[in-house]
Amino acid sequence: MVLDDLGSSLRGTLDKLRGKSRISEEDVDEIVKEIQRSLLQADVDVSLVMELSDSIEERALEEEPPGGTSARDHVLRIVYEELVDLVGDSTEIPLENQTILLAGLQGSGKTTTAAKMAWWFSKKGLRPAIIQTDTFRPGAYDQAKQMAERAEVAFYGDPDGDDPVKIARDGLDATEDADVHIVDTAGRHALEDDLISEIEDIESTVEPDRSLLVLDAAIGQGAKDQAREFDDSIGIDGVAITKLDGTAKGGGALTAVDETGSTIAFLGSGETVQDIERFEPDSFISRLLGMGDLKQLTERVERAMEETGLKEDDDWDPEDLMKGEFTLKDMRKQMEAMDNMGPLDQVMDMIPGMGGGMMDQLPDDAMDVTQERMRNFSVIMDSMTEDELENPRSIGASQVRRIAKGSGQSEETIRELLDQHKMMAQTMKQFQGMGDGDMQRMMKQMQQGGGGGGGGGFGGMF
Numbered sequence: 378m379v380l381d382d383l384g385s386s387l388r389g390t391l392d393k394l395r396g397k398s399r400i401s402e403e404d405v406d407e408i409v410k411e412i413q414r415s416l417l418q419a420d421v422d423v424s425l426v427m428e429l430s431d432s433i434e435e436r437a438l439e440e441e442p443p444g445g446t447s448a449r450d451h452v453l454r455i456v457y458e459e460l461v462d463l464v465g466d467s468t469e470i471p472l473e474n475q476t477i478l479l480a481g482l483q484g485s486g487k488t489t490t491a492a493k494m495a496w497w498f499s500k501k502g503l504r505p506a507i508i509q510t511d512t513f514r515p516g517a518y519d520q521a522k523q524m525a526e527r528a529e530v531a532f533y534g535d536p537d538g539d540d541p542v543k544i545a546r547d548g549l550d551a552t553e554d555a556d557v558h559i560v561d562t563a564g565r566h567a568l569e570d571d572l573i574s575e576i577e578d579i580e581s582t583v584e585p586d587r588s589l590l591v592l593d594a595a596i597g598q599g600a601k602d603q604a605r606e607f608d609d610s611i612g613i614d615g616v617a618i619t620k621l622d623g624t625a626k627g628g629g630a631l632t633a634v635d636e637t638g639s640t641i642a643f644l645g646s647g648e649t650v651q652d653i654e655r656f657e658p659d660s661f662i663s664r665l666l667g668m669g670d671l672k673q674l675t676e677r678v679e680r681a682m683e684e685t686g687l688k689e690d691d692d693w694d695p696e697d698l699m700k701g702e703f704t705l706k707d708m709r710k711q712m713e714a715m716d717n718m719g720p721l722d723q724v725m726d727m728i729p730g731m732g733g734g735m736m737d738q739l740p741d742d743a744m745d746v747t748q749e750r751m752r753n754f755s756v757i758m759d760s761m762t763e764d765e766l767e768n769p770r771s772i773g774a775s776q777v778r779r780i781a782k783g784s785g786q787s788e789e790t791i792r793e794l795l796d797q798h799k800m801m802a803q804t805m806k807q808f809q810g811m812g813d814g815d816m817q818r819m820m821k822q823m824q825q826g827g828g829g830g831g832g833g834g835f836g837g838m839f
Contacts, residue, residue, distance in 0.1 A: 388666060390415070391456070394449035400437060408452065409434045422601065422632040425463065432459050457666055461658045464631060468589070468615030468642035470655070472501050476549075476558040476583055479617075480576055480607050481591035483514060483564035486619035490591050490645055491561040492524035493653035494617075497643075498557045499530055506555035508548030509534035510541040510579060511563040521561060528650040531555055542578045549583060560585065573610050580611045587614040589642055592630045594620050604633035615642035618656075703802040705766045705794075709758055711801070712751045753786055754794045760784040769798055 390411035394404065409430045416426045433455055442451035477494070479487045488509070495505040507525045509532070511517035518536040525532035533548035545560055552558060560583050565572045580588065590613045592600055607613055616637070618630045621644055634641055641656040758766060760783035765772055772780075772795060781788045 391449055391453050394447070394452060397448040400448040400452065402438065404448070405434055405437045405452075408437070412456070420632070422635070425632060425635055429459055429463055432462075453666065457662055460662045460666075463635075464658050464661060465634060465640045467656045467658060468587070468640040470587075470615075470642055472498075472503060474556050475586040476560065478560045478562065478576075478580055478583060478585035478588040478611070479591055480562055480588060480611060480613075481564055482603065483566055485564060485591045485593045485596075486645060487561050487564060487591045488517065488521050489524060489648070490617050490619055490643070490653075491521065491559045492528045492530070492650050493645055494643060495525065495530040495557070495559055496528040496650040497653055497655070499528065503556040504531070504554065505557040505559060506531035506533065506548075506552035508532075508545060508552065508558060508560045510544045510548070510560060512539050512541050512544070513563040513565070517563070524650065541575055542582050545579050545583050558583070573606065576607075577610055588612055589615045589617050590633065590637070590639075591617045591619060592633055594618055594630055596630060596633070600630055600633035601636050604636045608637040608639075613637045613639045615640050617641075617643040617645060619645040621646040703798075705758055705761070705769050705798055708798050708801060709755065712754065750793075753790055754797070757784045757786050757791055757794055769795055 390408055393407070394400065397404070412433060413426050413430045416429065417423065433452075436455045436459075437452055440451075440455070442448065446454075479491055481487050488511070491507050491509075495507050498505040507521060507528075507530060509518055509521035511521075518534045521534055522532055531552050531554075533544075533551045535544050535547070538544045541563060548560070549558060560579065562576050562579055563572065588611050590604060590607050592603075596603070604613065604616075616630065616634050616639055618641060630641075643653055644656050644661070645653050757780060760780050761772075765776065765780075777788050777791050780786075780791055784791075
């Protein structure tokens with residue numbers, strides 16, 4: 378995630394308190410300086426940094442840690458609460474009829490965000506429509522139309538039109554049956570007068586229920602002036618932060634939120650329409666500090682199962698994995714679900730104790746099923762018989778040679794698949810026979826491991 382460097386730095390600073398039951402003024406002073414340095418390097422505005430660090434210092438020195446709480450966990454809780462307060466609440470996005478206007482500079486990701494938001498609303502049971510009003514950027518219409526098709530939502534635009542206000546008005550009429558109208562506007566390379574004038578005219582025409590400012594996570598300190606200009610022009614109700622899968626620092630976006638007195642609505646990462654999530658302060662900061670996000674993880678798992686067809690597939694029941702043999706068919710279903718959950722590092726950030734930086738500490742083969750390997754494995758399985766898929770242990774050398782010839786994969790890759798299956802099958806056996814109490818204890822250990830920032834959580838499985 379884009380703020381991983383900030384999170385890693387903060388976690389490293391807090392780790393200096395390990396083993397201490399009390400915290401001294403010298404400890405607090407060192408921690409606060411490290412936090413200031415980390416936030417400034419992440420492009421958070423200086424005034425915000427000082428305000429935050431002063432609050433952390435005051436609370437760390439004055440508040441008594443609860444009984445049995447280590448100095449590190451006490452300060453971790455304070456940092457967590459102060460960071461949650463810094464990013465503020467989530468923008469109110471009711472699941473009802475509404476019009477949303479998107480504003481931002483060219484390249485901020487407005488068009489992609491419009492499609493992602495439309496997809497998100499459609500998954501909530503609403504009928505969204507995208508209205509593309511950008512007549513300035515070449516290819517804007519084609520990109521928006523393609524993205525809307527990927528999201529499987531209604532779309533309106535005029536590739537030959539040159540009046541954005543008329544397009545917006547006609548778009549509302551043409552998509553009147555939609556529940557949610559998302560109006561995508563033109564951007565420029567800078568805040569020019571004609572951009573501001575144009576978006577003001579569109580705003581007065583569509584009368585949006587809320588206006589969202591779309592900000593590239595790499596915006597840096599320039600976010601402050603940009604946010605102020607748009608806020609003065611049309612009023613900003615919330616911010617959508619894009620490109621969180623990049624290497625940018627990201628603090629500028631947080632500064633923009635504070636500057637406009639608004640909140641964060643959505644977080645976007647990746648190129649597909651599914652790469653979006655509603656911003657939730659608790660979850661966001663939990664992942665930042667390596668504490669995980671079980672709620673978001675659960676939602677991703679459920680979505681992946683639905684998209685893979687696991688819930689509707691009468692021939693495959695996940696509960697069967699706890700009862701019988703783990704077959705290659707089972708493995709294929711799990712691989713498809715994993716692929717639908719998104720990049721592995723994002724998923725790992727949601728597991729308590731496994732967030733930012735923990736991946737580097739795992740053995741190289743701990744979760745060595747990359748997308749390329751999964752594709753190769755799938756091709757190999759296509760060349761297997763039903764009996765081989767059901768009973769992979771029966772596959773011998775002659776069968777490996779035949780499967781290699783039929784799949785175009787090497788014999789070594791086929792043996793890797795069989796080894797991977799064997800390892801996963803052994804893992805599944807650990808869960809067989811577990812009672813409810815055992816499962817509850819495991820979940821509790823996961824959560825405690827994340828909160829402690831150490832060796833708990835899923836890390837013990839690898």
